[in-house]
Amino acid sequence: MRTGRMAIAALIVLAALALLPFGSGEYVLGLLTLAFYFAVFAMSWDLLFGFAGEVNFGPSFLTGIGAYAAGLLNHYAHWPIWACVAVGAVAAVVAGVVLAIPALKLRGPYFGLVTLVAVLMLQNIITLFAGITGGEIGLDLPDVLSIDGATNYWIALAFMGISGAVLFGLSRSAAGLILQAAGQDAIQAAALGFNVAKHKLAAFCVSALFSGLSGAMLVFYMGTVSVGTVVDIAVGVQVIIAAVLGGRRTILGAAIGAVFLIVAGEILRPLGQLSTFVVSGVALAVILFFPGGFLGSFGRRRA
Amino acid sequence: MTALLEVAGLTKRFGGLVAVKEMGFSIAAGEILGLIGPNGSGKSTVMKLIMGIERPNAGSVRLDGVEVAGWPTHRIARQGVGLVFQHSRPLHRQTVLENIKLALLPDSLTRLFADRHIDARAREIAARVSLGGVVDRLPATLPFADLRRLELARAIARNPRVVLVDEPFAGLTKHEVADFSALIASFRAEGHAVLLVDHNVKGVAALVDRVLAMYLGEPIAEGSAEEVMRNETVRRVYLGGAIETAARPEAAATGRARLLSVENLGVLYGKAQALDGVELHVGEGEFVSVVGLNGAGKTTLFNAISGLVPHTGTVSWRGETLAGRTPAAIARGGIVQCPESRELFGDMSVRENLDLGGQHFTREESAKQLEWLFELFPILQSRGSQAARTLSGGEQQMLAIARALMMRPKLLILDEPTLGLAPVILEQLSRALERLRQTTDITVLLGEQNVIFALPHADRVYVLEHARIVWEGPPGKFAEEAGAAYL
Numbered sequence: 001m002r003t004g005r006m007a008i009a010a011l012i013v014l015a016a017l018a019l020l021p022f023g024s025g026e027y028v029l030g031l032l033t034l035a036f037y038f039a040v041f042a043m044s045w046d047l048l049f050g051f052a053g054e055v056n057f058g059p060s061f062l063t064g065i066g067a068y069a070a071g072l073l074n075h076y077a078h079w080p081i082w083a084c085v086a087v088g089a090v091a092a093v094v095a096g097v098v099l100a101i102p103a104l105k106l107r108g109p110y111f112g113l114v115t116l117v118a119v120l121m122l123q124n125i126i127t128l129f130a131g132i133t134g135g136e137i138g139l140d141l142p143d144v145l146s147i148d149g150a151t152n153y154w155i156a157l158a159f160m161g162i163s164g165a166v167l168f169g170l171s172r173s174a175a176g177l178i179l180q181a182a183g184q185d186a187i188q189a190a191a192l193g194f195n196v197a198k199h200k201l202a203a204f205c206v207s208a209l210f211s212g213l214s215g216a217m218l219v220f221y222m223g224t225v226s227v228g229t230v231v232d233i234a235v236g237v238q239v240i241i242a243a244v245l246g247g248r249r250t251i252l253g254a255a256i257g258a259v260f261l262i263v264a265g266e267i268l269r270p271l272g273q274l275s276t277f278v279v280s281g282v283a284l285a286v287i288l289f290f291p292g293g294f295l296g297s298f299g300r301r302r303a
Numbered sequence: 304m305t306a307l308l309e310v311a312g313l314t315k316r317f318g319g320l321v322a323v324k325e326m327g328f329s330i331a332a333g334e335i336l337g338l339i340g341p342n343g344s345g346k347s348t349v350m351k352l353i354m355g356i357e358r359p360n361a362g363s364v365r366l367d368g369v370e371v372a373g374w375p376t377h378r379i380a381r382q383g384v385g386l387v388f389q390h391s392r393p394l395h396r397q398t399v400l401e402n403i404k405l406a407l408l409p410d411s412l413t414r415l416f417a418d419r420h421i422d423a424r425a426r427e428i429a430a431r432v433s434l435g436g437v438v439d440r441l442p443a444t445l446p447f448a449d450l451r452r453l454e455l456a457r458a459i460a461r462n463p464r465v466v467l468v469d470e471p472f473a474g475l476t477k478h479e480v481a482d483f484s485a486l487i488a489s490f491r492a493e494g495h496a497v498l499l500v501d502h503n504v505k506g507v508a509a510l511v512d513r514v515l516a517m518y519l520g521e522p523i524a525e526g527s528a529e530e531v532m533r534n535e536t537v538r539r540v541y542l543g544g545a546i547e548t549a550a551r552p553e554a555a556a557t558g559r560a561r562l563l564s565v566e567n568l569g570v571l572y573g574k575a576q577a578l579d580g581v582e583l584h585v586g587e588g589e590f591v592s593v594v595g596l597n598g599a600g601k602t603t604l605f606n607a608i609s610g611l612v613p614h615t616g617t618v619s620w621r622g623e624t625l626a627g628r629t630p631a632a633i634a635r636g637g638i639v640q641c642p643e644s645r646e647l648f649g650d651m652s653v654r655e656n657l658d659l660g661g662q663h664f665t666r667e668e669s670a671k672q673l674e675w676l677f678e679l680f681p682i683l684q685s686r687g688s689q690a691a692r693t694l695s696g697g698e699q700q701m702l703a704i705a706r707a708l709m710m711r712p713k714l715l716i717l718d719e720p721t722l723g724l725a726p727v728i729l730e731q732l733s734r735a736l737e738r739l740r741q742t743t744d745i746t747v748l749l750g751e752q753n754v755i756f757a758l759p760h761a762d763r764v765y766v767l768e769h770a771r772i773v774w775e776g777p778p779g780k781f782a783e784e785a786g787a788a789y790l
Contacts, residue, residue: 174415175411177397177405178405180397187356188392189377190355193380193461195410
C-alpha cells in the first residue's frame with residue numbers, strides 16, 4: 001500500500017537523521033534543527049491547503065502567536081519552558097478559532113485574504129507595543145531548550161517526527177477522507193451528510209496547534225523571539241513555497257520542501273542577495289513544470 | 304399512500320427574479336415523480352431547495368412529517384434525503400472503493416479508522432451498480448458511465464428515504480440508459496421516494512409514475528406521462544401553439560452556394576460524447592435553425608465551428624477546410640458567434656461595447672454600420688451611454704447581437720438568444736431578427752431550445768438530440784414529423 005510504503009520510507013529517513021550528530025558538525029546540526037521546526041510549519045499548512053482546500057496566506061499568524069505567547073510568558077513571568085510552550089500552542093489554537101469562525105463563512109479567495117490581513121495586524125501590534133514585545137529587535141529569553149547542539153537537534157527531530165506522524169496519520173484517516181471531500185466539493189460533501197464547517201474548523205485547529213507548538217519551541221531553541229523569524233509575511237511565504245514545492249496533499253512532502261528551502265538557502269549564501277533569487281527560481285520552476293511537487297511527481301511516475 | 308416528501312408553497316427569489324413560485328407536490332414511498340421543464344424553468348432550483356443547498360424564501364418541505372425547510376444541507380442529508388448530482392465529482396486520489404466508503408462514514412471528527420463492516424458494505428454496493436470489477440481503480444481511469452455509476456453508488460450508500468436524481472441519463476448511451484433505469488427502479492422497489500429532474504417527458508416517461516411539468520417557476524401540469532404529453536399548456540410551452548413559419552420562397556431554391564459545411568463532426572468532452580457524426584450545411588443567405596434541448600450539443604457544435612473546441616471530422620468554409628486555423632482567424636474570415644453567455648463588457652457603456660465590435664473598420668465605415676444597427680435595434684440608441692450591465696436581459700441580448708453584427712459577419716451564429724428572457728421580450732427580439740432577415744442577405748445559424756422562436760424565421764431546421772442530428776427539414780414539417788419527439 002502506498003501509505004504504508006511512504007510511512008516506512010519516512011521512518012528510515014528519520015532513523016538515518018537521528019545518527020547524524022555522530023558524524024557532523026555543529027553548523028550542519030544547527031541548520032537542520034531550524035529546518036525541522038520549519039518543516040512542522042509547512043506540514044501544518046498542507047493539512048489546511050491540501051486537505052481542507054483552504055489557502056491560509058498567513059501561516060505565520062499562527063506560528064507568531066505561539067512564539068510570542070511563549071516568549072512573553074518566559075521573559076516576564078519566568079514560567080518553565082514546557083508551560084510556556086503549552087500556553088503558546090493553546091494561544092495559537094484560540095487565536096486561530098477566533099479568526100477561522102468568521103473567515104470560513106466567506107467564500108472564494110476571501111478566507112485567504114482574511115488570514116493575510118491577520119498577519120499584518122499581528123506584525124503591527126508587535127511593533128506598536130515595542131515596549132513590551134521588543135518591537136523590531138525582538139525579545140531575549142532567559143531560558144533555552146539546551147546549549148548542546150546535538151541535544152537541540154534531537155529534540156527538533158523528535159518533535160518533527162511526532163508532529164509528522166500525527167498529521168500524516170490524520171490525513172490518511174477516515175476523518176481525513178471526509179476533510180478531503182469537504183475541501184474538494186463542499187456541496188457534495190454536505191449532501192452526503194457531512195458538516196463541512198465542523199470538519200474545516202477542526203482542521204484549522206489542528207493546523208494551529210502544531211504551528212503554535214512549533215513556533216513556541218523554535219523560540220526556545222533560538223533563545224530569542226523576533227518578528228523577522230516567526231511573524232513576517234516573508235516567513236509565511238517560505239512556508240507556503242515549501243509545502244507546494246514538496247507536494248500538495250502529501251504532508252510528508254511539505255517537510256522535504258522545508259528542509260530543501262532552508263538548506264539550499266544556506267548553501268547558496270555565498271551568492272549574497274542572489275541566493276534568494278536562485279532558490280525562488282528553482283521553486284518557481286518546480287511549481288510550473290512539476291505542479292505535483294517533489295513527492296507528487298514521484299508518486300505519479302510510479303502509478 | 305402516505306407521502307414521504309411533501310412540498311408546499313415553495314418560493315425562491317434571486318433578487319427581483321422569482322425562480323420558484325408556490326411550488327407544491329408530494330411523493331409517496333415507492334413512487335417515482337418526474338419533474339420536467341425547459342431550461343430556466345426552475346426545476347434545478349426546486350431540487351436545491353429540497354436539499355438545502357439554497358434556502359427557500361417561503362414554503363415548507365416535509366420529510367415524513369418533519370419540517371426541514373431552511374435546514375443546512377448536511378442535516379437534511381442525515382434526515383434522509385440523497386442527491387445524485389448530474390456531474391460526478393469524485394475524489395481523484397482515492398480509489399472507487401474509497402469513494403464509496405466515504406459515503407458510508409459517520410460524520411465524526413474522532414473516527415480515525417473505518418469500521419470493518421464498511422469495507423464489505425462498500426464492495427456490496429459496488430457490485431450492485433456493476434462497479435465490482437474496478438473498485439481498486441482511480442476515478443480518472445473510468446469511462447463516463449462508470450463515473451455516473453459511482454455517483455449512484457454513493458447515493459445508495461447513504462440509503463436515503465428520498466432520492467433526488469438530476470438529469471439521470473444525460474450523456475449516456477441507450478444501453479447505459481436501460482441499466483440506469485433499472486437501478487433507479489430498484490430504489491422504488493425498496494420503498495424509497497424518487498424525484499427525477501429532466502428536460503423533457505420523453506426521457507423519463509418509461510420510468511416515472513407521475514410527471515409534474517413546470518415553466519417559469521410554476522407548475523403547469525401534473526399527471527401520468529401520457530397525460531402531461533397531451534396537455535395543451537405543456538405543448539404550447541415546448542412547441543408553441545400553432546407554429547408559424549415564414550420560410551422565404553426563394554429558400555426553396557437549392558442553387559445556393561454552400562457557405563459552411565460540416566461533415567462527420569465529433570467532439571469528446573473527457574469521456575462524454577458531446578457530438579457524434581454531425582452533418583450540417585448552410586447556404587449563402589440562408590437562415591438555418593438548430594433546435595435541441597439543453598445538453599443536446601448545440602453550443603458544442605457552434606464552438607467546434609468557431610474553432611474553440613478540438614473535434615474530429617471537417618468543417619469547411621467556402622469550400623476550404625478550417626482545420627488548423629485559430630479562432631481569431633476564423634472570426635476574421637467572417638464567422639462571428641454571439642455566445643449564449645453574451646460576454647458583454649458589463650462596466651462599459653452600450654456605445655463602447657459596439658465600438659469594440661467595429662474597431663477593425665475605418666471611422667466612417669464604423670459609423671455607417673452603427674447607424675444601420677440603431678435602425679435595427681432602436682432601443683440601443685437611447686441606451687447609448689448606459690453601462691451594459693444595467694440593461695435588462697432582453698436589451699443585453701440585443702446589444703450582444705448588435706456587437707456581433709458590428710463585425711460585419713458573413714455568417715452570424717446565434718446561440719440561445721432567448722435564454723432567460725420573458726415572452727414579451729422574445730417578440731421584440733423576434734421582430735428584430737425578421738427585419739434583419741428581410742433587409743439584408745446575411746446568413747444566420749441559430750441554436751435554440753425554444754421552438755416557437757426558432758421556427759418562424761428559419762428556411763431550414765435541424766433537430767439535435769443526444770449529440771446527433773436526428774431530423775432535418777423545412778420548418779413547416781417540423782410539428783408533424785419531429786414535434787412529438789421533442790416533448
